[in-house]
Each structure stands twice: as structure tokens, then as C-alpha cells.
Amino acid sequence: MYNIIKYLFFVLIVIAFVSCSKEDIKKQIEKTNNTEVTENDTDTTALTPEEAFSLAMVNILDIEDEDLQNYLEDEIYPIVKNSNKITIDNISSSLILLQYVENGNQKNILIQKFYDLDKDEFFFEKREVQNDAIKQFVK
Numbered sequence: 001m002y003n004i005i006k007y008l009f010f011v012l013i014v015i016a017f018v019s020c021s022k023e024d025i026k027k028q029i030e031k032t033n034n035t036e037v038t039e040n041d042t043d044t045t046a047l048t049p050e051e052a053f054s055l056a057m058v059n060i061l062d063i064e065d066e067d068l069q070n071y072l073e074d075e076i077y078p079i080v081k082n083s084n085k086i087t088i089d090n091i092s093s094s095l096i097l098l099q100y101v102e103n104g105n106q107k108n109i110l111i112q113k114f115y116d117l118d119k120d121e122f123f124f125e126k127r128e129v130q131n132d133a134i135k136q137f138v139k
Contacts, residue, residue, distance in 0.1 A: 050077045053086075057098070061090045068096075068113070071124040076109065097129075
């Protein structure tokens with residue numbers, strides 16, 4: 001009889017610990033989810049139009065390149081800010097084609113990424129091209 005009471009007491013203690021830990025886990029998951037939502041809300045509301053543009057373009061490319069984002073914000077956004085249609089294509093790892101419509105005319109900008117050995121940094125150059133991606137790269 002004493003052994004049964006001892007085992008029963010042990011089982012009750014184990015059940016108490018397991019149920020407490022499940023509640024703690026649930027609370028931690030809820031806290032994490034709430035924190036993520038709050039962080040995402042503050043990130044999107046604090047974006048300038050330039051930042052929103054560059055973020056959208058690198059999302060289309062499905063890459064994370066902070067140098068490219070800065071270049072798009074500083075150099076490309078002022079050119080395309082009045083356009084209502086913009087797209088971007090990653091032609092290669094160092095060549096990007098941006099297409100936009102200005103006053104009903106489609107325009108294309110070729111952006112090329114370079115590496116400067118002396119300064120140990122990346123930089124970009126842009127040039128307007130007449131052909132779109134299909135005419136330029138598909139034969």
C-alpha cells in the first residue's frame with residue numbers, strides 16, 4: 001500500500017510539471033508571435049518611398065543586397081518615381097535590367113555591379129538601353 005501511494009504521488013508531481021511546462025511554452029509562443037507582429041508593423045510604417053521602392057525591387061529579384069538597395073534608393077528612384085509600371089529582372093549575378101513606363105513610353109535601364117579592387121568595395125553603373133529583356137538577351 002505504501003508503494004502505491006508513493007508511485008501515485010510521484011505520478012501527480014510529474015503531471016504537474018508537464019502541465020506547467022506546456023502552459024509556459026504556449027505563453028512563450030504567444031509572446032513571440034505578438035513581438036513579430038509588432039516588429040513587422042513598425043518596419044513597414046517607417047519606410048520612406050525610396051526605401052519602399054528599393055525593398056520591392058530586391059523582393060522581385062529575390063535577393064538580399066544592401067548595396068543594391070542603397071543604389072536603387074539614391075540613383076534609380078529619382079528617375080522612376082513618376083512611373084506607374086516598374087519591373088526588374090536579374091539577367092546575371094552582376095547585370096540587372098529595370099523597365100519602367102514614362103509618359104506612355106517604355107524605358108529600360110541596365111544596371112551593372114562592379115568590384116573595385118583598390119577600394120575593396122562594390123559599385124554600380126547604369127545606362128539606358130533601347131531593347132527590353134527579350135530583345136536584349138533572347139535570340
